Amino acid sequence: MAKDVDLSSREWTEIIFEGKNKEFGAYQLRNDSVRRHNMAMISVVVVIIVALLLSLLVGRIEQAEETVTASNEQVMASVDTAQDEPEDEPEDEPERFEEPEVEEVLPEEVLNTVKVTELAIVEDDQVNKEDEIKTQDELKETANAFGQTDFNEGTDDVTVVREIKDEVVVEEKKPAPAPEQIFNAVEESPKFPGGDKAMYEFLSRNIRYPEMAAQNNIQGRVTVQFVVEKDGSIGEVKVVRGKDPDLDKEAVRVVKSMPKFIPGKMNGQAVRVWYTLPINFKLQS
Numbered sequence: 263m264a265k266d267v268d269l270s271s272r273e274w275t276e277i278i279f280e281g282k283n284k285e286f287g288a289y290q291l292r293n294d295s296v297r298r299h300n301m302a303m304i305s306v307v308v309v310i311i312v313a314l315l316l317s318l319l320v321g322r323i324e325q326a327e328e329t330v331t332a333s334n335e336q337v338m339a340s341v342d343t344a345q346d347e348p349e350d351e352p353e354d355e356p357e358r359f360e361e362p363e364v365e366e367v368l369p370e371e372v373l374n375t376v377k378v379t380e381l382a383i384v385e386d387d388q389v390n391k392e393d394e395i396k397t398q399d400e401l402k403e404t405a406n407a408f409g410q411t412d413f414n415e416g417t418d419d420v421t422v423v424r425e426i427k428d429e430v431v432v433e434e435k436k437p438a439p440a441p442e443q444i445f446n447a448v449e450e451s452p453k454f455p456g457g458d459k460a461m462y463e464f465l466s467r468n469i470r471y472p473e474m475a476a477q478n479n480i481q482g483r484v485t486v487q488f489v490v491e492k493d494g495s496i497g498e499v500k501v502v503r504g505k506d507p508d509l510d511k512e513a514v515r516v517v518k519s520m521p522k523f524i525p526g527k528m529n530g531q532a533v534r535v536w537y538t539l540p541i542n543f544k545l546q547s
Contacts, residue, residue, distance in 0.1 A: 271322065406452040444489055444534045450527040452490035452535050454520070468516050472508035476545060481505045484513040484531075485540045494522035505543070513541050 454461035482505035489497035499517050504510040517539065526535035 271479070336523050347509050372526060412483055443535055444536055445526070446528040446536050448528045448533060448535050452526040452537055453524040455522070455524065464520065465516060468519060469512060469541070469543075471543065471545070472506075472512055475506055475508045475543070479545065480509065482506070482509070483540055483542050484509050484515050485538065486513050487536055487538045490523045490525055490537050492525055492534060494525045496520055496523075497534070502538070509543050512543075516541075 453466075483503070484501060484505050485503035486499060487502045488499040491497045496518055499514050501510045501514060523537075525532040527533065
């Protein structure tokens with residue numbers, strides 16, 4: 263038998279089955295073996311190519327996701343729709359300033375009234391008792407009755423009267439103005455422009471999840487308390503219940519960036535008010 267004979271060729275099949283029953287299944291199988299082998303080879307190659315492409319595609323997708331996560335991780339910061347009610351704290355009673363009692367000092371006035379009567383010669387029975395000129399002794403008794411009267415010694419001039427002393431005016435001391443009080447509860451609470459819904463939307467848009475906290479899967483609530491000033495601006499900001507230093511700093515930062523509130527009021531006047539705001543930091547799954 264020659265070495266260059268192709269055992270899978272149709273000629274070789276005819277030689278083998280010469281004089282035999284070719285209707286038997288073995289002949290058909292051997293005759294179609296070349297086509298089956300080619301189809302199997304093509305299928306294997308296609309499967310290998312598809313597998314390689316899929317592995318490359320998955321690797322690219324994972325690499326892209328890692329890059330996006332490292333640079334700008336998609337996070338969601340959700341804010342409680344219901345604000346935690348602050349614990350009941352006793353309202354600070356407004357300081358009362360007692361006005362100093364000022365003793366009423368009455369001006370010391372002693373007026374000696376001297377009646378000057380024109381001299382006229384009349385009958386004794388026509389003289390009124392009030393018009394009679396009093397003697398020196400009677401005048402002294404009158405002076406003692408109303409208070410001490412200073413008469414110049416050696417003179418009988420009864421027209422000399424004591425000068426009226428100047429009134430002593432005591433000015434009331436005005437109490438020092440009370441320091442700016444910060445209220446915990448007021449008649450009209452401060453409000454974010456547009457209401458609570460607008461405030462939550464502002465926080466969700468502006469909160470940036472700290473990268474370190476996101477990598478360490480740190481989540482939780484940070485409760486922030488801040489002062490709404492009389493003009494609605496944000497004053498002092500502090501964390502009353504923290505979760506993580508990075509989350510706490512981000513909560514303080516975003517609160518300080520908030521626009522002016524509608525200030526709180528007490529008795530119709532704008533006052534400084536403490537405002538408590540809980541913020542939930544939650545990573546998007």
